[in-house]
Amino acid sequence: MNRDLQDRIDCYILGRMSAEERVAFEQELSHNEELREQFEFTKNLKSAITSREDKLSAIREMQQQRDEAENNNRTLTLNSKRRTKQIVAWASAIAAVLVVGLFIVTPLLIEKTGFVDNGADVMRGEDEMFEIEDTVCDTINEVDSLDVENFEVQE
Amino acid sequence: MVLRLGTDRDHEASLVAGMVAGDKRAQYELYNYCSEYYYAKYRGIFTAPEEVVDEIFQNSFIKLWEHIESRRIYSEDGVIKGRDSQPLTGSLRSYFMSISRFKFQEWNRENPKHSDAECEHSKKIRSEGFDEREYLEMVYGTSSNVQLEIVADIIATMPERCYEILTKFYYEEKNLDRILEELPSIESKNALKTKKHKCMENLRDVAKETYSRFLKNN
Numbered sequence: 001m002n003r004d005l006q007d008r009i010d011c012y013i014l015g016r017m018s019a020e021e022r023v024a025f026e027q028e029l030s031h032n033e034e035l036r037e038q039f040e041f042t043k044n045l046k047s048a049i050t051s052r053e054d055k056l057s058a059i060r061e062m063q064q065q066r067d068e069a070e071n072n073n074r075t076l077t078l079n080s081k082r083r084t085k086q087i088v089a090w091a092s093a094i095a096a097v098l099v100v101g102l103f104i105v106t107p108l109l110i111e112k113t114g115f116v117d118n119g120a121d122v123m124r125g126e127d128e129m130f131e132i133e134d135t136v137c138d139t140i141n142e143v144d145s146l147d148v149e150n151f152e153v154q155e
Numbered sequence: 156m157v158l159r160l161g162t163d164r165d166h167e168a169s170l171v172a173g174m175v176a177g178d179k180r181a182q183y184e185l186y187n188y189c190s191e192y193y194y195a196k197y198r199g200i201f202t203a204p205e206e207v208v209d210e211i212f213q214n215s216f217i218k219l220w221e222h223i224e225s226r227r228i229y230s231e232d233g234v235i236k237g238r239d240s241q242p243l244t245g246s247l248r249s250y251f252m253s254i255s256r257f258k259f260q261e262w263n264r265e266n267p268k269h270s271d272a273e274c275e276h277s278k279k280i281r282s283e284g285f286d287e288r289e290y291l292e293m294v295y296g297t298s299s300n301v302q303l304e305i306v307a308d309i310i311a312t313m314p315e316r317c318y319e320i321l322t323k324f325y326y327e328e329k330n331l332d333r334i335l336e337e338l339p340s341i342e343s344k345n346a347l348k349t350k351k352h353k354c355m356e357n358l359r360d361v362a363k364e365t366y367s368r369f370l371k372n373n
Contacts (some may be wrong), residue, residue, distance in 0.1 A: 001352065001355065001356045001359060003352050006298045006352065006355070013325075014325075014328055017352060022278045023343065028245075040302070041306070041359055043307045043363070044300070044302055044303040045306055045310070045325060045355070045358070046325045046326075047303060047311050048306045048307040048326050049310060049321060049322055050325070051221065051224075051307065052217060052310060053306065053322060055211075055221075055327045056217070057222055058179075058182060059186065059213060059216065059217075062182065062183050062186045062187075063186075065183060066186075066187065066190075083187055090273075120157075140278065
């Protein structure tokens with residue numbers, strides 16, 4: 001590769017020649033095959049590097065966008081998990097209060113409604129049952145006291 | 156998350172159309188679309204160190220993008236077409252993975268010690284050999300400027316220092332004095348100039364050799 005030619009080609013391609021120099025160079029290009037071949041190669045090199053660098057720059061931006069989107073998704077997922085944990089914690093606390101409350105309040109409710117614990121089984125409606133029992137016993141006693149043998153049917 | 160419109164084929168055609176139109180949203184969606192598929196499927200095709208896997212994806216995506224820009228593949232009436240204006244036989248994702256497979260083959264040839272003996276693709280390459288014709292056809296195919304495509308491929312794998320110097324010179328359009336300030340490890344302007352020329356000479360030799368192989372196979 002001719003280095004002198006290369007320096008002139010670089011000046012032309014990078015727009016560092018005067019108008020007259022450019023005209024002279026273009027004329028030389030038309031009849032110097034070695035210059036023309038080296039010029040085509042340098043032109044292709046500049047195009048290839050420009051294309052690649054433009055695309056690499058775009059790819060870096062796109063990758064940055066992707067990374068930001070992934071970070072946002074990760075943050076949303078973390079926030080969502082944190083919220084779920086908070087909800088579970090509150091629900092557990094409320095459930096615990098209800099369970100504890102049940103064991104405290106229920107005995108108080110029992111006292112108010114007259115349930116008495118004699119150590120025997122406490123049944124719902126026990127008072128009414130005792131009333132019925134008393135009535136039945138009274139009736140039985142009345143029947144027992146009747147003089148059946150001397151009972152006369154009055155016509 | 157990739158928004159899907161209609162069938163996969165419709166979606167792919169709309170992405171290609173968007174890329175041609177320079178739509179940044181389409182670029183982002185296509186990038187995601189290829190990335191999701193690639194990282195889910197590449198292990199069925201090849202194994203390589205993680206940084207190489209990422210590099211292959213990046214180079215493959217750039218190659219796909221260049222194919223779309225040069226109309227090697229394009230969208231027409233909701234169909235993706237390729238060579239000879241025929242619809243692609245497979246999906247865009249399959250096309251992308253084909254490019255990745257060839258990019259891996261390039262890397263594998265240069266790094267045979269790292270290739271996984273148990274990987275299906277490495278076994279296939281060892282038993283059937285590297286199909287250069289298929290490779291050159293896939294990567295360069297019926298391109299209108301094969302030499303440009305060859306140079307584009309070579310710069311993707313050239314030594315980092317060379318790429319850095321040539322990028323600063325031809326892309327950032329900095330002069331040698333400015334580049335020398337930014338690369339203090341290079342001793343002098345003459346040394347920098349020599350290094351630049353050497354990089355270009357090596358690049359040109361490889362490009363010429365690749366082009367002659369392409370012509371031989373076609």
